[in-house]
Amino acid sequence: MSQEKMEVMVQELCSYALDREDIKWMVDTFPESTELDKNKLEYELNILKIVTAGWSISYYLQDNPAKDLVLEPFWKNIHDVSDGLSQATGLLIGKNINFFQTLKSRLDSYVLSMSRSNDDKPALAIGFEFARHCNSQDDLAVSMAGSKMFMAVTAGVKQLLEAAELLPSS
Numbered sequence: 001m002s003q004e005k006m007e008v009m010v011q012e013l014c015s016y017a018l019d020r021e022d023i024k025w026m027v028d029t030f031p032e033s034t035e036l037d038k039n040k041l042e043y044e045l046n047i048l049k050i051v052t053a054g055w056s057i058s059y060y061l062q063d064n065p066a067k068d069l070v071l072e073p074f075w076k077n078i079h080d081v082s083d084g085l086s087q088a089t090g091l092l093i094g095k096n097i098n099f100f101q102t103l104k105s106r107l108d109s110y111v112l113s114m115s116r117s118n119d120d121k122p123a124l125a126i127g128f129e130f131a132r133h134c135n136s137q138d139d140l141a142v143s144m145a146g147s148k149m150f151m152a153v154t155a156g157v158k159q160l161l162e163a164a165e166l167l168p169s170s
Contacts, residue, residue, distance in 0.1 A: 001164070006069055009164040013070070014077040016156055017053035020046065026149070031141050036134070041142065046131050048126070049150050050078060051107040056157035066166055078103065106133065123147040 023045045027038055057074055061067035082100035090096050110129055117125035130146025131137045157167075161167045 001066065001166070004166070005099065006066070007073070007159070009166075010070055010073045012164075013053060013057065013074055013157065013160055015055060016160060017050045017074075017078065017153075018081060022152065023049065023149075026145060030145065033139065033141070036136055036139065036142065037089040038121075040134055041145070044130060045145070045149055047103060047106050047133075048110075048130055048146060049153050051103055051110060052126075052150050052153040053157050054078065055107065055111070056154045058060075059154075059160070060158055060161050060167055109133070113145070123150050 023042060025027045026045060030036075030038065030041065054071070054075060057071050058067065061070060079100050082098075082103060086097050088100045089099070110126055114122045114126045114127035124147060127143040127145075127147030127150070128137070130149075131139055131143040134142050136142040136145075158167065158170075162169045
């Protein structure tokens with residue numbers, strides 16, 4: 001794959017990870033709950049989508065020589081966007097934040113939850129961990145939202161990698 005095509009594909013992966021349309025839809029159609037903070041739900045869904053995209057790239061390309069050629073610029077782009085978000089949010093709320101550090105922390109948390117899971121269904125482990133991050137660990141709908149986002153994003157990344165011919169079509 002040419003350098004130019006690789007850059008375009010990485011940009012498509014970043015755009016996919018940062019797109020919020022599916023998140024907005026999920027939040028807008030989420031069942032009403034008296035205890036759930038929908039702003040927190042939306043915030044955590046954004047984080048989950050980004051870290052799942054990065055994790056999926058690594059997972060699907062684990063034995064592919066192009067893995068680092070995709071993964072490194074993907075995370076660099078996400079880091080650059082995160083810096084902008086951190087600065088803008090910091091100005092709004094009057095304190096410094098590091099959104100990229102939050103992404104790294106959540107990625108570590110989700111990977112750890114999958115590694116502790118005794119089954120072959122990582123979406124369940126992700127769902128429960130997602131609900132914990134939303135301060136709603138006892139809310140099945142929140143857990144299911146996290147599982148659904150994880151499954152949708154892994155499938156979306158797989159499709160993008162197949163379209164770029166980095167994976168065989170399934």
